[in-house]
Every structure is written in C-alpha cells, then in structure tokens.
Amino acid sequence: MSRDIKDVIRESIKGDRAAQKLLYDTLAGKMYGLCIRYARDETEAREILQDGFVKVFQHLGKFRFQGSFEGWVRRIMVNTALERFRKEDHMTASIEDIDFQDPPGRENILSELSAQDLLQIIRELSPQYRVVFNLYAIEGYSHKEISQMLNISEGTSKSNLSRARSILQERIKRLNKTG
Amino acid sequence: MVRMEKKGKHIDEVFRERLSDLNVTPPTDAWSEIEDRVHRRKMILFTVPRLVAASLLLFVLTGSLWLIFLREPSDNGLADQPVFSSHTQKDLSSAEQAKTKNIALPAGENIRKTARPAAKKGSENTTSGKAAKKAKTTPLYSASHTVPMTSGISVVNSKEAPEIVPAIQLAFMTPKNAVVLYKLRNITPALDNNLLNQYIQAESLPVSPVLKKQPGKKGTWGIGGDFGPVYAYRHLSEGSPQIVSYLNAVENGMVSFAGNVSFFYERNRRLTVQSGIGYYRLGQEVNDVVAFRMKKSGELAILKSKGNDFINVSEGKLGYSGTPVFVANRKAPGGNDQVEFLLIRLGADTYEPVDVQLKQELEFVEIPLLLRYKVIDKTMGLNVIGGIGTSVLVKGQTSVISDQGTTLIGDLYELQKTNFNGTFGLGLSYSISTSLRLRLEPVVKYYLNPVYRSPEISTHPYSIGIYSGMSFYF
Numbered sequence: 001m002s003r004d005i006k007d008v009i010r011e012s013i014k015g016d017r018a019a020q021k022l023l024y025d026t027l028a029g030k031m032y033g034l035c036i037r038y039a040r041d042e043t044e045a046r047e048i049l050q051d052g053f054v055k056v057f058q059h060l061g062k063f064r065f066q067g068s069f070e071g072w073v074r075r076i077m078v079n080t081a082l083e084r085f086r087k088e089d090h091m092t093a094s095i096e097d098i099d100f101q102d103p104p105g106r107e108n109i110l111s112e113l114s115a116q117d118l119l120q121i122i123r124e125l126s127p128q129y130r131v132v133f134n135l136y137a138i139e140g141y142s143h144k145e146i147s148q149m150l151n152i153s154e155g156t157s158k159s160n161l162s163r164a165r166s167i168l169q170e171r172i173k174r175l176n177k178t179g
Numbered sequence: 180m181v182r183m184e185k186k187g188k189h190i191d192e193v194f195r196e197r198l199s200d201l202n203v204t205p206p207t208d209a210w211s212e213i214e215d216r217v218h219r220r221k222m223i224l225f226t227v228p229r230l231v232a233a234s235l236l237l238f239v240l241t242g243s244l245w246l247i248f249l250r251e252p253s254d255n256g257l258a259d260q261p262v263f264s265s266h267t268q269k270d271l272s273s274a275e276q277a278k279t280k281n282i283a284l285p286a287g288e289n290i291r292k293t294a295r296p297a298a299k300k301g302s303e304n305t306t307s308g309k310a311a312k313k314a315k316t317t318p319l320y321s322a323s324h325t326v327p328m329t330s331g332i333s334v335v336n337s338k339e340a341p342e343i344v345p346a347i348q349l350a351f352m353t354p355k356n357a358v359v360l361y362k363l364r365n366i367t368p369a370l371d372n373n374l375l376n377q378y379i380q381a382e383s384l385p386v387s388p389v390l391k392k393q394p395g396k397k398g399t400w401g402i403g404g405d406f407g408p409v410y411a412y413r414h415l416s417e418g419s420p421q422i423v424s425y426l427n428a429v430e431n432g433m434v435s436f437a438g439n440v441s442f443f444y445e446r447n448r449r450l451t452v453q454s455g456i457g458y459y460r461l462g463q464e465v466n467d468v469v470a471f472r473m474k475k476s477g478e479l480a481i482l483k484s485k486g487n488d489f490i491n492v493s494e495g496k497l498g499y500s501g502t503p504v505f506v507a508n509r510k511a512p513g514g515n516d517q518v519e520f521l522l523i524r525l526g527a528d529t530y531e532p533v534d535v536q537l538k539q540e541l542e543f544v545e546i547p548l549l550l551r552y553k554v555i556d557k558t559m560g561l562n563v564i565g566g567i568g569t570s571v572l573v574k575g576q577t578s579v580i581s582d583q584g585t586t587l588i589g590d591l592y593e594l595q596k597t598n599f600n601g602t603f604g605l606g607l608s609y610s611i612s613t614s615l616r617l618r619l620e621p622v623v624k625y626y627l628n629p630v631y632r633s634p635e636i637s638t639h640p641y642s643i644g645i646y647s648g649m650s651f652y653f
Binding site: 024036037042140 | 190191193194195197198199200201202203204205206209210212213214216217218419421422425633634
C-alpha cells in the first residue's frame with residue numbers, strides 16, 4: 001500500500017470530505033463494475049454502491065492497514081450486495097420443474113463477446129444463480145464459503161452454479177444466433 | 180460430464196478475465212448522496228413509543244387546558260358568569276312575588292339553600308335595571324351563608340335576602356354539586372327537573388324558552404354514525420431514497436370509503452368526548468405492472484413489473500392464491516414458479532403482455548378516542564376534532580384491474596396487525612332539533628406507526644375523508 005493512500009485513508013477517518021471524495025473517485029469505477037454484476041439493474045447497482053461506500057466510511061477506522069485496501073472495500077461491497085440478496089430471500093425459490101439442457105457449444109463464441117455483452121448476460125440470470133456464479137467464478141470463493149455466506153448447502157451452491165453456467169451458455173448461443 | 184466441467188471452467192475463466200476488474204463509471208450524482216449520508220446528523224425518528232407518548236402528552240395537556248379554562252364554573256366562579264339574559268329579566272318580574280315557599284324533596288335528600296350576601300345590602304327593587312346590573316357583578320352566594328336544610332327547598336326569605344329575586348334565581352346546593360338556577364342557559368342535568376317543574380307550577384312562573392332542554396348541556400350522552408368517501412394513500416419514511424422515489428412514481432392513492440358508529444359524551448356545551456367503533460378501507464394502486472395473457476385461453480396468467488420481474492410495493496408483500504396462477508412476486512408464498520423462468524418456458528407465442536393495475540386494500544377496524552371542541556356554538560356550529568385511535572388490520576388483499584375487470588389474486592403479508600393513528604378534522608354541525616344534529620366533517624387520519632416495514636421503507640397509510648352523519652342526544 002502506498003504511503004499516499006494511507007494518508008488519504010487517515011484523513012478520511014478524521015472526516016475530511018476532500019479525502020473521502022478522493023478515495024471514492026479512486027475506487028468507485030471498479031466497485032460499480034462489481035455492483036452491477038450482482039444487481040438486477042442500474043438502480044440497484046447504484047444503491048449497493050452507495051450503501052457499500054457509506055459502510056466503508058463509517059467503518060474506515062477499523063481498517064488495520066494490513067493487506068489491500070481495495071480488497072477490503074471489495075469485500076464490503078460484496079457483503080452489501082449479499083445483504084440485499086438475503087433480505088429478498090431468493091435462495092428458497094425452486095425451479096425444479098424447468099429443464100435446462102446443455103446446449104451444443106461453440107466455445108470460441110465467448111472470445112468474440114465484449115465485456116458489456118458478458119455483463120448483460122450475467123445480469124439476465126436470476127438472482128440466486130447470478131450471485132453464486134459471481135461469488136464462485138469471478139470472486140473465487142469456494143462452494144463451502146458460498147454455502148456459509150448464503151446460508152445454503154454446498155450441494156445447492158454447486159447446483160446453482162451448474163445451472164447458471166447452463167443458462168449462460170444458452171444465452172451466449174442465442175446471442176450468437178441473433179448477432 | 181468431464182466435458183461439461185471443462186466447459187464450465189472455461190466460461191468461468193472468460194467471465195473472470197473480462198469482468199473481475201471491470202471499470203464502469205458510476206452515476207455522477209452518486210457521491211453527493213453518500214456524502215450526505217456519511218455526514219448528516221442522525222435524525223430523531225418518531226418511533227411508535229415516542230408517538231404514543233406524544234399523543235398521550237397532547238391528550239393530557241388538552242385535558243389540563245380544558246380543566247383550567249373551559250370547565251363548568253364551580254360555586255366559587257359564579258361571580259364571573261353572566262346572570263340574566265334580557266329575556267329572563269323580563270320574565271322574572273312576574274315571579275317576584277315569590278318569597279318563602281317550601282317544596283317537598285325526595286326523602287333523604289340533603290339540600291342546602293344559600294343566599295347571596297349582597298342581597299342583604301340591597302333594596303327590594305330587585306327587578307330594576309340597577310339591581311339586575313348589580314346582580315351581574317356580585318357573587319350570588321358564598322359558603323359562609325349556606326343554611327342547612329332538613330326537608331325541602333325554601334325560597335330565601337326576605338329577611339335574609341330582602342332583594343331576593345324570584346325562585347328561578349335561587350341557588351340550590353346539593354352535597355355533591357352546586358346547581359344554580361339563575362344560570363338559565365346552563366341548567367345542568369343534576370337539577371331535578373320534576374322539582375323545578377313543581378316549583379314553577381306552584382308559583383305560576385312564566386317558563387322561558389331557554390329552560391327547554393338543549394343539546395350541549397353538561398353531561399349529555401348521544402349516539403351517532405358517520406359515513407363517507409376517503410382518499411387513501413401512504414407516506415413512506417425511513418427508506419432508501421431510490422426505492423421511495425421509485426414507489427412514489429409508480430403508486431397512486433385511491434378513493435375508498437369509511438364509516439363509524441359512535442357515542443358521545445358532552446361534558447359541556449363546547450367539549451365532547453367521542454368513542455365507538457369504525458371501519459376504514461385504505462390502500463393504493465400500483466401502476467408498474469404488466470400481465471401476460473395466455474393467447475389460447477385469454478386468461479391473465481402471469482404478472483410482473485414492467486421494469487423488472489419483481490413487483491415492488493409499499494404496502495405489504497404480495498402473495499397470490501387465485502387461479503389461474505398469478506405470479507405476483509418473484510417468490511410467492513407457497514408457490515415455486517418464477518416469472519423469468521415461466522416466461523422462458525411458455526415462449527412468446529404463448530402469451531401477450533397487457534397493461535394492468537394492482538389494487539392493494541387494507542381494511543381496519545378502529546376504536547377511536549376523540550375530543551371535539553365547539554368553536555362556533557350556534558345552530559350551524561363548527562367543531563375542531565382531534566384524538567388518537569387503535570386500529571386492527573382485519574384484511575389485506577390485492578386485486579388486478581385489467582380490461583377484463585377486477586380479479587382478486589391474493590393476500591398481503593407482513594403487515595402490522597395492531598396500529599395507532601392520529602386524527603384531526605373540522606366539523607360542521609347543524610341542529611335540526613334539540614336532540615338531533617347533522618354533521619359534515621373533513622377529517623385526516625394518519626397511522627403513527629409503520630403498517631409495513633422493510634429494509635428499504637416504512638409505510639404509514641393515511642386517509643382524507645369527508646364524512647357525513649347524524650347524532651341523537653338523549
């Protein structure tokens with residue numbers, strides 16, 4: 001961690017608005033990119049971002065200056081997104097009656113898609129799949145960790161991940177056809 | 180299986196590479212709200228206990244003011260009261276001959292007579308303007324001049340009160356309550372009317388119209404009923420500004436109705452206490468909803484928000500219980516289906532979207548405790564009404580309004596059952612007779628506690644009603 005960012009954090013802890021704004025400007029783009037992956041739309045992404053940064057500044061004094069500050073903020077953002085998700089109680093929903101088939105693939109289609117395309121596809125997932133896919137595939141959490149974070153079984157986490165992947169493949173295929 | 184696993188991991192990698200550090204410019208005004216929230220002082224929120232305490236305090240203060248300024252005068256306060264109307268002064272002259280009379284009282288009743296001390300100093304010219312004027316400013320009696328009585332009411336004799344006015348001016352005292360006949364406009368029910376009538380007849384006294392029973396006399400009871408249309412909506416507090424803004428944009432108030440049956444206790448001519456039982460149907464309409472009509476059957480089968488698949492409402496959580504299956508929420512209680520997947524499963528050739536409205540209705544039964552203060556005390560009167568009420572939610576349900584009519588789809592969940600509200604209003608009243616009054620009253624009712632609370636919002640229903648009704652006084 002650079003000396004500069006530490007100074008900015010310390011000033012922010014003291015309530016210096018300019019320092020807080022600087023911290024926000026430094027991380028807001030990346031954090032909004034994270035939020036938008038967990039949210040169903042821009043409005044929700046903005047709310048997660050705002051709620052998350054309010055928590056960051058309220059708890060900034062607890063940051064021990066060990067490890068990455070960006071990683072600390074990122075965890076707060078993920079937790080904020082999960083809090084909203086848990087409140088809406090998505091995990092108990094079931095779609096057992098829906099048959100998803102693994103589509104025959106052209107994996108190389110993936111390399112042709114832009115980040116915006118991928119973002120759009122991931123946001124079209126239902127919340128429980130979107131969250132598990134984000135946590136596992138992008139954030140790198142294990143199924144055990146995800147099961148604890150979301151209060152679900154590891155089996156459910158694996159099942160949701162599998163179905164999320166299937167849906168993503170189906171959407172990518174459809175996107176390719178229409179494109 | 181191995182192939183699927185590999186493919187899955189490949190997808191994971193692609194998404195991770197492209198999205199893990201994705202940098203997206205946030206909305207430009209996002210910071211200002213964060214800054215406000217971080218730095219603003221915590222607002223002192225009116226929680227339910229505080230509101231109840233405030234209401235009770237208001238009630239106590241109102242009662243105290245009433246005791247100080249508005250209550251019926253005791254014997255110590257008589258000197259400040261007007262003594263005669265011009266009408267009674269004229270009538271009294273014919274009864275001036277009454278001097279010392281005895282009228283039997285019910286057995287055991289202990290009544291004292293009093294004579295006003297000023298009378299001893301005065302002359303016998305009691306009906307002159309001078310005497311009447313004097314009577315307005317001089318206490319009629321005091322405790323030091325009470326004379327124990329054993330078996331009846333006596334007109335104060337001329338020796339004790341040489342200028343004594345006719346019987347109707349006499350001051351009677353019962354052990355519990357001073358009843359002052361001279362105060363014709365405020366004769367109290369505590370006075371034994373039979374006794375008074377006996378005396379009036381015995382003396383052939385002219386009876387002034389003001390002696391007739393009037394509503395608004397101290398201690399009068401009455402019953403009545405009111406009914407009327409109300410505009411019902413809600414106020415959102417303690418919420419996420421974005422959610423509140425969204426809900427305010429997509430929800431509207433609705434016209435409904437309410438009514439009550441009440442009993443009244445008129446403490447005096449101006450102040451009335453009211454209670455009873457009322458029924459209030461409140462609620463709202465939600466516009467951000469689209470239904471999917473099955474092409475084959477024409478039935479509305481799926482319901483979702485226009486913008487999202489989640490229908491967000493401010494008055495409770497939606498559920499469904501009707502047939503055909505409405506999906507009124509992402510996860511409906513007792514149901515498994517989800518809008519997004521149902522639409523995928525059904526396919527666009529199966530359904531067509533139709534604009535609809537949701538109607539949320541909350542039904543309350545309420546026991547109010549209201550105070551009415553008569554600002555204008557005439558045939559056409561004006562009242563100020565205020566108080567609190569306890570209401571119980573008896574029903575919360577949702578209907579869909581479409582071109583096919585109104586369809587009940589299910590109940591509302593997670594609503595507060597017992598609630599407290601505050602009431603304020605103005606009331607016009609018209610006295611048809613001494614016992615019957617008509618009323619027309621615009622009244623605002625606001626629920627002090629949130630009837631529904633979620634992490635994003637707290638919902639306080641309110642209503643603005645124009646009630647009409649009548650009341651009958653015994």
